[in-house]
Amino acid sequence: MYRVYYCLTVEHDLGLVAVAALLCALSGLAAMSIVRRAREADRARQPAWLLFAGFVTGTGIWGTHFVSMLAYESVVPIAFGLLETVISLALAIIVSACGWAFAIRSETRFAAPIGGALVGGGIAAMHFMGIEAMRTNAIFTWDAGLIIAAIVLAIQFSAAASTVAMGKSLKPSLIGGTLLLVCGVVSLHFISMGAMQLVPDMTVAEPEGGLSPKLLAVTVALGVVFVVSVGLATAAIDLHLGKRRMAEGARMRALAEATFEGIAVVRDGQMYDMNGRFCEMLNLAREDLVGTPIMKLAVDPEDIRVLQLDQDDAPTTCRLRCRDRAPITVQVRARVMDFDGQSSRIFTFRDVSSEERARARITHLAHHDTLTGLPNRLKFREALEAELSSAWDNDSQVALMFFDLDRFKEVNDVHGHATGDRLLVAVSERLLDALPRNAVAARLSGDEFAVILPDVDSREDGLNTARRVVNNVGSPLSIGSLHLKVSASGGVTMFPLDGEDPDRLMNQADLALYRAKGQGRNQVCDFDPKLGMMMQERRMLEADLALAIEDDLLTLNYQPQVRLGDGSIAGFEALVRWHDDRRGAVAPAEFVQIAEETGLILKMGEWVLETACREAVNWPNDRRVAVNVSPAQFKQGNLVYSVQRALTNSGLDPARLEIEITEGVLIDDEARALKVLRGLKDLGVGLAIDDFGTGYSSLSYLRAFPFDKIKIDRSFITGLQNDQEAQIIVRATIALARDLNIAVVVEGVEEFDELGALGYQPDLVLQGYLLSRPLTRGLISGFDEASKAIRAEMATLVASARPLRQRSA
Template identity: 40%
Template sequence: MFDVYACLTDQHNPWLVALAGMICLFAAWTALSLTDRARAAIGRGRPLWTAAGALATGGGIWATHFVAMLAFQPNVPIGYDLGVTALSVALAVGLTGVGLGVNLRGGTLPALGGGGLLGAAIGAMHYTGMAAVRAPATLSYDPSFVAASLVIGGAGAAAALALTAGRSGLQRRAMAAGLLTAGICGLHFTAMAAVRLIPTEALLVPSPAAPTGLAAAVAAITMMILVLSLAGSIVDQRLATRAAREAARLRASETRFRQLADVTFEGIVIHAGGRILDVNRAMARLLGRAPEDFIGLPVLDFVAPSHREGLVHAAATPHEPREIALLHADGSLVDVEVLGEAIEHDGRPAWVVAVRDLRERKQAEERLRHMAHHDLLTQLPNRALFNDRLEQALALAERDGGAVAVLCLDLDRFKAVNDLLGHHGGDALLQQVAQRLLRAANDQDTVARFSGDEFVVLQTRVAQPAGAEAVAKRMVAALGAPFDLDGQPVRIGTSIGIALYPQDARAGEALLRNADTALYRAKADGRGTYRFFEAEMDARLQERRRLERDLQQALLGEQLTVHFQPLGDCTTQQIVGFEALVRWNHPERGLVAPSDFIPMAEETGLIVPLGEWVLREACREAVRWPSSIRVAVNLSPVQFRHADLAERVIGILKDTGLPPERLELEVTEGVLIDDSARALSTLKALKDAGIRISLDDFGTGYSSLSYLQSFPFDKIKIDRSFIGNMPTNEDSRAIVRAIIALARSLRITVTAEGVETEEQLRLLRSESCNQVQGYLLGRPAPADDVSARLAEPAPELVG
């Protein structure tokens, strides 16, 4: 160590030594900067920057050596062989390039290996350069110093490259530059301490120039090279950083675009020359494929064959949306809407196409079309679709001479089921009815639901009337079988009216009207059957409809009146009450029989306002009678379908002032058959209010005895059919006798209807009947006649 110091202080120019150190430090910093730039370069840029780093580092090492040699001042003049000097430069550059290349592989071991090669380059350059020395002396080396110099150079270089391996930062680079400078300078001056120059008598070799001037020239040239190299590195690194930032910005922008494209609901396709460059995930999902399955393939490969030609023609108007069908991976068609726009992709023209899935919209439109032409409950065609098919069928039949049948169906007793089970049960029943009708119909028939329980069937391409009759029979049988509604068996039925083209009508509206007319006839004939249209049916129906309109007018005017027929007590021979009976005096027809308009009123629902009017008029008149006289009023089963019947009756009593016990309401078995639970509830409410309840037409129904057990009636009325046969028919007398005995045991009053002869009255007295009613006592009379009769002293029965 002392020898190195003595060599440095005694045999070297201190200013040139300082200059060599500065060159070495700058060369080290430049070498590390160029190494970092080479490490950051990609592709062919890395070898070029490695070569630049090797040239700058090798030249800097050589310049350090040469300036340091110029600083060496032995006791003999020295010179240099140019060829060997050039070889030393080449070794410095070449071995440095190899070392830097190994270092760029990354990691600590390559850094140490590269540092070792760099140390070898320093040593090879130094000792080759020493071999270029020409002096009148013998040159020798101390082996220990030579070994020490190589170790110092290799260790310094290896430490410097290992410190910056894969890491950056000015502080780390400064430390590494110091280590490399120490290695280079340490190797040089240790190696110089190993030199032994022994003068000889040989010719002196003069120095090529003054050491100071030559050193300054070499230093200037070297520093210029290093400065240019470092400046180029810095500039390039700035440019690379800017390019990297721009590339990162572009990548970020591309990533954002990709993310936006992938999260959008619409498919996106980018293509050039008809071949796909890129697609987003939505497009891949739309066709059930992976995104990479599209790249490079023709766009038309994914278009339905029937739409390919149209899509090619559509290229002339690219900015207009167009509906096409694409091919799904499973072979199905996907309805889409496409819209294209020209763009630039990777520096060349391309097209971006937005693809919108139309399947949900198409399905919604189809649902709307279906809803517009089908009944929502049963999914059968509705009136609009039926009429359209009817017109088509009639046009086809007129052209080809075929036949068409229209069948109108109405469900029997459906309203009773709907009232009993509620709308939910009624809807379930209608759905089952629709399925049975479809099974009973022919495949080409149209079964439609118009409204409520009204169904219509259109039959074509079948011989008539045999075809219509066959399907009508099947439908009557199908709907006559029991239905199961949540475990509850339900029986209904159907009535069917049939009209045929061309004999019954040639227009669709007329066919429907005539089939409806035949339906009325089927219902009038007992229901559960079918009827073909006949010309006279229309006349009767028109008459019925006119009568219905007239009855509506009668309720608004003064055409209706209430007549009263007396009821007498067999025992006391006194009048005990009157039954209120409505009469209609038509301004043109005269008196209309109740048998003509009462059933019609029940079918049309007019019986409700009619019955309420009769009840109010009867109570208003009865208030003027003696308190012992009651008034009886009939209630229709239709009135019992209204839940507020009891409240209405009680309200009329309050309005007219008639005591409840003076009102007697007569009901038939039909009230209990339609909805037994509701009817009994209403009857109980009326009876609790003090009103008397009478069971009319007793003996004609099959279940009368069960009704007597389920509800405590105040009175039963024996039907006139038994009373009329009593004088001549022993069986009739026996039935009357049994009814009277039954009523007596149940403490129920009995009234015999239809008493018209003295013999009938005598027989009833002999059986101890309570009351009688009939023409023998008096015919129904207006209210004024009743008041006059009641004004007579003690009015009695005849005989």
């Protein structure tokens, strides 16, 4: 090492050595700056930056070498060969460029130190090629140990410089890399110069024609200054531009991250970059996506085709795979544009899965019942037309069935619509359980269901399936704490036996259903052509009844009620009548039933109540008018308000009005019934149970509800004189009512023998054809005189308490 120290301090001009060191440091700093820029550049522009880095590095090393050579004070004259000098410069540039290229572009684990070592080898090669360029009349002797040490140190320092230069922090990598590179150049030059000794050889002439030291010094100085200036300027400008690019890139990435759309940059079919929203959409990390072929995200070949298209502002829909969840539907746009200096395909993805689900939901709701999930009328009609078309082509039969629940309206009225809805859901499930897989079931409206059964062999097969549905629906079921027993009716028609038009078939199935309900419900009937005419007449009757109610074409008749003890007239029961211009007198049993089934009974009942009160106000004050209220009025209408309004409008004393109800309205909801009855009692009107003894009669009603009167049904009175059991029941009922201080009306007495069979009952009120048939309004005023004889005879019979010969009114 002493030889190296001696060479540096004695054989070199330390001033020029300092200049060489400064040039080496400046050129090293420029080289490190350009190397870092080359590392950060995209791969398309990296070769240009690597060549520039090699040029700056090689020129700086070469300049440092030759300035140091000029600082060497040799005992013999020295000149330099032009060719060798140029080769040494080219060698330094090429090897340095190759070393930096390997360090930056290689994907091996130790690319940086290996590339740096290659640069160190270039420094050594350049140095010894420069020595080869020396022209002198001396013999070169070398210390092999120092030569090896110089080369090893140059390679190690250069490898370390490359490793540090590839670091993430800017200043430490620049300063550290520069110092290490300078150490490699300086250690190589001065150790190798210390290993060299020149021994004068007088047999060799002094060199001629070589480059003069002064010229070489000027050339080298200018060259190094120029390269360093360009390198440093380039590094400074690029640093400034790099910061601007980084700021712009950060701004653009912030914008990309802020958008609600996913963005992906694709090059050569692989994803190069993407924003965070795209990663969120796929539930994948950026590391999972970068470098992955975008086609791997496609779900099926159609989606691959969409991602391969060169689209331009034309949105297309496809599906993409996600991690650990179902694929998402996206609206994708693609555009080819420059990104980081390379042509790339920029994809934008908008997640439309929620919109697609919403559209599917809307479509489903448009074709399905929201409560049961079954197809609705629109979807059912489409399915029916499709099945009929298929059956026509295949020469097969289709059964069309209509079902509805019996007395479903009562469930809604008594237990509420929530219970009714739960019942419909349960019925739809039972309906599906009873049907084969190829059947199509739908809910048309309310409690009306329909079924299409394709490929039916015969009408009997369709009827058997319908019976199975009715039986399945009719099984007892529980809804919460309620235990319900429901039943259903069904109608069946066949394609093409009964018809081919969908509308006609649906009408025929409806007619068959109507026939089933008319036969006692819980039945299944098939279509009969005669039903068409019957149904048409019913529809016309419904329409005409609605017009009759609207145009006030109904009338009231009044059936008298007489006290048997003294034969005085107690009052009249109002009975509605309808005389149609085309049909004549329509039986009350016929049109009242239609009114109840169609809901017209509410409006008709209010009319009866208003009219009866208005006409009764002109009667003598001791006579009452009885108005029968239908179950529908009692359950649905505001009965208390209707009665109060009728009394107010007519001016009738409430005590002269008697409201008659049937026992059936008390069964379903006793609490509600009691509330209504008490409301009527508060108005001051009388209350009577009509048709007592039929249906669901319970003596407990007489105790639980505030009734003033009971009416014994005519079914107990007809033929009473010949029915000992009926006499016992009637007399017991009368005795019970008397003990409870409840008045009794006996309905349907048509013969004196029936009256006589009642025995001595002076406090009874009689109503029946024996006394009189119902009277029109105009006959009421003369009824006292016209009925005087029959009333006297009835009173005499009761007083004698013995049967008379049979007479009729």
